[in-house]
Amino acid sequence: MTVVKLPRMLSETVNVGQSHSVVGDSVANALEDLFVRVPGLRNHVLDDSGEIRPHVSIFVDGAQADMGTDLREHSEVRILHAVSGG
Amino acid sequence: MRIAVGTEKGAYVLEKSGGAWGVSGPMFPGWKVSTFGTASDGTHLAAVGSNWFGVGIHRSDDFAKWEQTESPPAWPEETGRKMEQVWTLHTNGDKIWAGVAEAGLFTSDDNGVSWSPVPGLNEHRTREGWQPGFGGLCAHRVRVDGERQWVAISAVGVFRSDDAGATWDPKNDGVDPVGLPEDAPRPEVGYCVHCVAHDPDDPARIWRQDHSGVYRTMDGGDNWERIENGLPANFGFVMWRDDSSSRLFTIPLEADANRVPVDGALRVYRSDDDGDTWAESGAGWTTSPQFTGVLRGAFDGDNEGTFCFGTTGGKLWLTTDNGESWDELSPAFPRIGAVSLVP
Numbered sequence: 001m002t003v004v005k006l007p008r009m010l011s012e013t014v015n016v017g018q019s020h021s022v023v024g025d026s027v028a029n030a031l032e033d034l035f036v037r038v039p040g041l042r043n044h045v046l047d048d049s050g051e052i053r054p055h056v057s058i059f060v061d062g063a064q065a066d067m068g069t070d071l072r073e074h075s076e077v078r079i080l081h082a083v084s085g086g
Numbered sequence: 087m088r089i090a091v092g093t094e095k096g097a098y099v100l101e102k103s104g105g106a107w108g109v110s111g112p113m114f115p116g117w118k119v120s121t122f123g124t125a126s127d128g129t130h131l132a133a134v135g136s137n138w139f140g141v142g143i144h145r146s147d148d149f150a151k152w153e154q155t156e157s158p159p160a161w162p163e164e165t166g167r168k169m170e171q172v173w174t175l176h177t178n179g180d181k182i183w184a185g186v187a188e189a190g191l192f193t194s195d196d197n198g199v200s201w202s203p204v205p206g207l208n209e210h211r212t213r214e215g216w217q218p219g220f221g222g223l224c225a226h227r228v229r230v231d232g233e234r235q236w237v238a239i240s241a242v243g244v245f246r247s248d249d250a251g252a253t254w255d256p257k258n259d260g261v262d263p264v265g266l267p268e269d270a271p272r273p274e275v276g277y278c279v280h281c282v283a284h285d286p287d288d289p290a291r292i293w294r295q296d297h298s299g300v301y302r303t304m305d306g307g308d309n310w311e312r313i314e315n316g317l318p319a320n321f322g323f324v325m326w327r328d329d330s331s332s333r334l335f336t337i338p339l340e341a342d343a344n345r346v347p348v349d350g351a352l353r354v355y356r357s358d359d360d361g362d363t364w365a366e367s368g369a370g371w372t373t374s375p376q377f378t379g380v381l382r383g384a385f386d387g388d389n390e391g392t393f394c395f396g397t398t399g400g401k402l403w404l405t406t407d408n409g410e411s412w413d414e415l416s417p418a419f420p421r422i423g424a425v426s427l428v429p
Contacts, residue, residue: 009116013134013142013154039156044139048161048168055138081138 002030004077014040027058028067030077045079055082089394090149091402092119092383092424097132099149099428100402100417109417113152114144121383122426123175125182125197130428133172141169143198149428159184159192159201170222174383178230185225189216189239207237207245207254212275216242219278219297226382227282231289236282236307241297243277246307257307262298281382283327283334293361295325295336302361313361318348323382329389331408333358335367337380337395350375352397356409368405370412383424396422
């Protein structure tokens with residue numbers, strides 16, 4: 001299982017916790033599983049074109065990642081908002 | 087009475103208790119709260135937005151506990167457009183209209199749970215010529231009278247549909263566009279409408295605060311005329327009509343390049359003759375300079391003589407006697423973009 005951690009601002013707006021166990025061998029697959037488990041989250045992470053929002057960053061095990069980044073068995077995926085844009 | 091305040095960072099609710107205003111909030115901390123609405127079943131709606139996380143629609147039965155919907159208005163991927171903000175939520179009958187940026191209209195038939203685009207407007211033949219104003223390319227006001235509907239889009243103009251939203255036509259004859267020489271041919275779009283209000287008993291009568299001035303139409307938008315007699319400036323964002331008294335309200339700001347009250351004198355102006363003449367509304371205004379603005383969504387009334395507006399400086403002003411006297415409320419908030427009187 002992979003753990004995805006949400007920023008507080010996002011977890012509060014969809015009334016869920018900040019840590020979620022998901023299944024997926026890539027960031028894209030893990031996020032897709034997360035969006036099924038947490039309805040209403042997709043459009044806050046991805047824009048209308050399905051791309052990661054410009055002021056949102058994805059980190060996997062401490063390194064900046066993108067939708068194609070591979071995940072290991074116990075990877076930690078963090079969704080962060082940029083210092084800019086708020 | 088409760089006053090809901092949507093700000094750049096969260097929403098707040100004011101309620102008077104024992105002579106003082108109590109404040110609850112923030113609701114939606116960190117999110118810009120761009121507008122409020124009420125569905126036909128009484129469900130309260132709030133639209134939020136974030137430069138980080140896009141838009142959301144929240145629903146509530148009591149204006150205290152909110153639940154985000156799963157599917158806010160969204161542009162189909164093939165349009166290439168971005169959903170930047172929900173500017174207005176307008177309910178008529180069982181349908182809700184959402185005016186959004188990038189500019190477009192969406193409707194909901196299930197009290198705000200799901201939304202469908204209005205292709206007759208969103209894919210209008212003039213769309214390639216739509217250009218954003220300072221506030222973006224946004225559909226910010228909707229008025230509905232049966233099959234006849236109006237939408238105001240900055241900086242594009244007013245459009246009218248006579249067939250329940252299937253087709254739309256620009257309706258801006260008589261309005262001056264912004265950024266063109268006086269002798270230039272009048273374009274079909276490019277009119278920076280800031281706000282509209284209409285007479286529900288005769289919806290063809292519409293008043294309009296534009297970037298270029300203050301106007302009215304008596305024929306549903308086919309012809310517009312200037313109505314600025316008595317105003318200290320013709321720029322601003324507010325146009326409000328109290329339906330019980332037919333009194334009009336606007337808040338003049340100096341100019342587009344300096345969006346503050348003339349000489350710092352924050353005043354509401356009112357008209358009791360359908361806009362023929364305007365005069366300062368009532369008493370109670372501070373003599374202390376107020377170099378602050380008032381945005382289009384930050385003015386609301388109950389059509390029974392109570393009105394409240396919020397400023398970009400985060401202060402609220404209230405009248406309960408149809409604009410005869412005004413009080414500045416003590417609490418201060420982040421920049422205010424939305425005010426709603428909640429029953």
